[in-house]
Amino acid sequence: MTSLVRHITIDCADAYRLAQFWAAVLGGSLAEDDLPGDPEALVTSAGSALLFITVPEKKAAKNRLHLDLQPQDRSRDEEVERLLALGAELVADHRRPDGTGWATLADPEGNEFCVERSAAERADGEVTYRQVV
Structure with missing residues (x-):
């Protein structure tokens, strides 16, 4: 089992x-x-x-475990803005000019989590990459 x-x-x-x-x-x-x-x-x-x-x-150090979120019906950047409006804080911005990367946020008690690109954004990036190659 x-x-x-x-x-x-x-x-x-x-x-x-x-x-x-x-x-x-x-x-x-x-x-x-x-x-x-x-x-x-x-x-x-x-x-x-x-x-x-x-x-x-109280929380004393960086999380040893965190959640990675993937937006379902909006872009990564739109989701980051939505979460900031809900009360999250931006901890570190790992978004790159080419659209890849992620944003690290913290919930209202300081627990870190990441927001990655949506599945659609990932698919768009793969198609663009294949077209360039």
């Missing part, structure tokens, strides 16, 4: 508040029984489940 990942669990200062942010990012929803002040909150979305757990200690 093998195992499967049921949730990705993220320690945080305010589980409900951070879960609301990530539900908006992923177009997901919080569990019906999650309420403000609860010590944990579950976000489910297509293909993923994130469990947020309130812990007493």
Whole structure:
């Protein structure tokens, strides 16, 4: 037998508040029984489940694990702008003039994540590359 990942669990200062942010990012929803002040909150979305757990200690260092997001219905740059409007912060910009690269952002509690190019942008880049060669 093998195992499967049921949730990705993220320690945080305010589980409900951070879960609301990530539900908006992923177009997901919080569990019906999650309420403000609860010590944990579950976000489910297509293909993923994130469990947020309130812990007493603050984030002290760079994440050892992070999420890489790929926009489904907009460009990477449009998604970065949307996430900044939701409360994310730009940590490092690795986007290149040729359209490749990614942006590293942080959620409202400082957890880093990356936004990559959409599948359409990747496909467009591959076609352009093949045409040039």
